[in-house]
Amino acid sequence: MKRATRAGLVAAGFLATVSGCSPEPEGPSEAPVEAEAYGQAKQGERAYDPGGGWNLSWQDDFTGTSLNTGAWTVLTSNWDPVTNNCNFGTGELEFPRAQNVTVGNGKLVITAERTADNPTDSRCGGQFRSFYSGRLHTKGKVEGRYGKIVASIKIPPGYGMWPAFWTLGSNIQSAGWPGAGEIDILEWHSNEPTWMKSALHWYNGGQADWGTGASRGVDLSQDFHTYEVEWNANSIVFRLDKDFVSTATFGHNETEFQQPHYLILNLAMGGNWYGHPSPNSIDLPWGARKTMEVEWVRWYQPGGSQSLGLTNAGFEQGLTGWTTWSPNGTGGAAISETYNGGHSGSYHLTHWTSGAPYEAWTYQTKSGLAAGTYKLRAWVRKGGAFNFARFQVKTCGSCAAAVNNLGTYGGYTLVETPAVTVPANGYLEFGLHSSTPTNNGSSFIHMDDVELVRL
Numbered sequence: 404m405k406r407a408t409r410a411g412l413v414a415a416g417f418l419a420t421v422s423g424c425s426p427e428p429e430g431p432s433e434a435p436v437e438a439e440a441y442g443q444a445k446q447g448e449r450a451y452d453p454g455g456g457w458n459l460s461w462q463d464d465f466t467g468t469s470l471n472t473g474a475w476t477v478l479t480s481n482w483d484p485v486t487n488n489c490n491f492g493t494g495e496l497e498f499p500r501a502q503n504v505t506v507g508n509g510k511l512v513i514t515a516e517r518t519a520d521n522p523t524d525s526r527c528g529g530q531f532r533s534f535y536s537g538r539l540h541t542k543g544k545v546e547g548r549y550g551k552i553v554a555s556i557k558i559p560p561g562y563g564m565w566p567a568f569w570t571l572g573s574n575i576q577s578a579g580w581p582g583a584g585e586i587d588i589l590e591w592h593s594n595e596p597t598w599m600k601s602a603l604h605w606y607n608g609g610q611a612d613w614g615t616g617a618s619r620g621v622d623l624s625q626d627f628h629t630y631e632v633e634w635n636a637n638s639i640v641f642r643l644d645k646d647f648v649s650t651a652t653f654g655h656n657e658t659e660f661q662q663p664h665y666l667i668l669n670l671a672m673g674g675n676w677y678g679h680p681s682p683n684s685i686d687l688p689w690g691a692r693k694t695m696e697v698e699w700v701r702w703y704q705p706g707g708s709q710s711l712g713l714t715n716a717g718f719e720q721g722l723t724g725w726t727t728w729s730p731n732g733t734g735g736a737a738i739s740e741t742y743n744g745g746h747s748g749s750y751h752l753t754h755w756t757s758g759a760p761y762e763a764w765t766y767q768t769k770s771g772l773a774a775g776t777y778k779l780r781a782w783v784r785k786g787g788a789f790n791f792a793r794f795q796v797k798t799c800g801s802c803a804a805a806v807n808n809l810g811t812y813g814g815y816t817l818v819e820t821p822a823v824t825v826p827a828n829g830y831l832e833f834g835l836h837s838s839t840p841t842n843n844g845s846s847f848i849h850m851d852d853v854e855l856v857r858l
Contacts, residue, residue, distance in 0.1 A: 451629055451645075453551055457703040459773040460711055460857055461545055462828075464699045465511045470504065473770025473830065474545050477504050478538040482524035485542060485575060489527035492580070495565070495674040496682055497536035498522040504537035511697040513537035513566075513670045515559070517687050533682035537695075538669035543724050545771065546573045546663040547712035551703040552588065553631035554668075559693035560624035561686030562593045565671035566695045568630055570664035573712070577720055582606040584659025588641060589630035592676060593686070596622040599630055601641040601649055605659040615651045617643040627698060636661060663712030670695040704857070711855045713767055718750045718851065725752075725767050725834065733761035736839075746782035746815040746851035754837045757844040760790075766834030769855065774827040778805075780819040781835075781853040785812050787846025789839050794850075796820045796833035804836075815851065822858060831855070 453459075463474055470477065478499040481490050490496075500522075503514045513536065521531035558566040567590045572583030587602040595618075602614045619628065623643075631642045639660065641649035672687065673680050687693055704710070714724025718739040727734040736756040745751040754763055779796045795804035805821040812818075825831060833855065839846050 451553065451555070451701070453553070453701075453703045456706045457551055458706055458775075458857070460547065460550065460702050460704045461771055462699060462701040462773055463511075463771050464828075465506050465509060465697065466828075468507055470506050470511070470539070471771055471828075473768070474541055475539045476542065476544065477501050478540075480524040481522070481530070481532050482526045485540070486580060489524065489530055490532075490674075491538075491671070493671070493674040493676070494679050495671040496532055496563075496685065497534040497670070497672050498532035499538040499669070500535055503535050504539055509698065511668070513539075513668065513695040513697075514692050515564075515670050515672060515687060515694070516692045517682075517685075517689050534672050534685070534687065536670045536672065538667070538671075540571075540665060540667045542571075542573065542575075542665040543714045544665075545702070545769070546665045546714055547702055547704075548661070548663045548710070549635050549704070551631060551633045552666070552701075553629055553703070554588075554700040555627050555629050555698040556589065557627045557694075557696040558589075558591050558624050559670070559695055560593070560596070560622065561693065563673050563677055563680060563685035563687070564591065564593060564624075564693065565674060565676060566591050567667070567669055567671065569667050571667065572659055573663040573665055573714060574720065576723075580604075581610050582659065584657065584662070584664070586632055586634065586639065586660070586664060588632045590676075591623060596624060599623065599628075599641070599643040599647075601632070603639065603653055603655075603660070605657050607657070613653055615641060615649040615653070617641060617647040617649045619643055619647055627696070634660070663714075663716075666700065668695075668697060668700075711769065711772075711857060713769075713853055713855055716853045717745065717748045718752045719748045721750075722752075722765070725765055728764045728766070729762055731762060733759070734763050736761035737763040737765045743784070743849065745849075748851075751849045751851035752835065753847060753849055754792075754835060755847040756839070760839055760841055762790075762838040764834065764836040766832055766836075767853075768830065768832045770828075770830050772825050772829040772831060773857070774825060774829065776822045776824055776858045777831060778820050778822045778856055778858065779833045779853065780817060780856060782815040782851045783809060783812055783818050784815050784849040785809050785847070787839070789837055789846055789848075792835075792837040792848055794818055794820055794835055796823055796831055796855075798823060798825060798829065798831060800832060809848065815849075
């Protein structure tokens with residue numbers, strides 16, 4: 404959700420906060436053929452076909468009456484704890500809160516409303532907000548690299564509405580913005596209501612931006628539409644309702660777009676994309692509500708085995724994204740370190756102590772998985788004596804694990820667990836579980852570059 408100065412590649416001064424929005428598209432190069440007349444059926448009532456060669460890796464269809472918190476985190480302040488800024492660096496006028504993010508009737512609903520409460524976070528220096536709204540993300544829960552990311556969304560009309568569906572690089576807390584990279588799949592501006600605006604932002608000696616978009620020729624706020632990005636190691640292309648392709652394709656090799664990203668959905672108001680309008684000018688009357696409705700979000704990967712990006716898979720950010728459990732308080736035996744080097748990068752996970760015996764279970768979880776067969780892979784070095792050393796994956800916290808009992812490996816060796824079957828909207832818990840006997844100073848396990856794969 405950033406604002407650049409023009410379409411195409413722009414190198415601007417470095418910004419310490421998240422700021423700006425999508426550049427203006429240059430206009431369609433060729434009118435696509437409309438597959439189905441607008442208004443004949445709502446987008447969500449048509450089956451979405453990703454095309455040949457794509458397999459569903461993750462989805463949320465927003466069934467039931469509550470949000471899947473195993474996949475999503477809801478923001479509850481105008482201070483963003485992930486990017487460490489107020490009003491999201493764009494001067495938006497809303498204060499996100501949990502009660503404005505609801506699930507029901509098969510939809511996620513983000514509701515915006517005007518307020519006289521003047522809410523703000525104490526860290527934002529009296530920057531009082533004029534609206535309540537919602538913002539949620541999948542950081543640390545659903546992250547991945549490449550594929551086709553698509554959602555069915557109905558956006559609200561009116562001046563000042565700024566609905567968005569986008570991604571940030573998973574290393575945002577260490578790399579900052581725009582160094583982590585950003586993919587804006589959907590942004591909408593009331594001045595051009597027929598356009599899906601899309602953009603990319605990264606760092607190239609300063610802020611670099613690229614913008615595009617697609618127009619349906621009708622006001623997008625009047626119905627559900629699918630908004631998607633197809634992202635691979637060489638190119639990124641955006642589509643509206645599948646048949647309406649963005650005005651340009653981005654050919655790339657930037658490192659920001661060769662790493663895992665996480666998803667964000669939000670409904671903003673005002674801010675720098677609208678030229679910082681006053682709250683009174685926003686088209687949201689007192690007592691009224693406007694909603695951004697989401698029927699589903701899906702992440703597809705190319706056919707064959709599909710790698711699902713994990714948080715901090717190479718342990719380059721310490722143990723961020725990983726949890727260590729111990730039955731006897733010896734979980735400190737699990738650390739991220741550089742000793743003896745990593746398989747890639749500088750760091751790796753180590754299970755080791757020079758003193759008393761330990762037992763440690765270092766793991767990560769994923770929720771909302773597509774039905775299918777999965778296995779876990781990683782690169783491992785191991786030596787010495789252990790009571791047990793298990794590389795494992797399981798479908799619930801108390802379930803029996805599918806285990807690879809690790810042997811001795813003098814150099815980094817690729818290991819994998821047996822396959823496990825996961826139902827729709829399934830859950831997996833996976834990682835390294837080990838225990839050593841007394842006098843274990845020469846016993847060690849190094850693990851790096853963990854990968855969860857759907858077969």
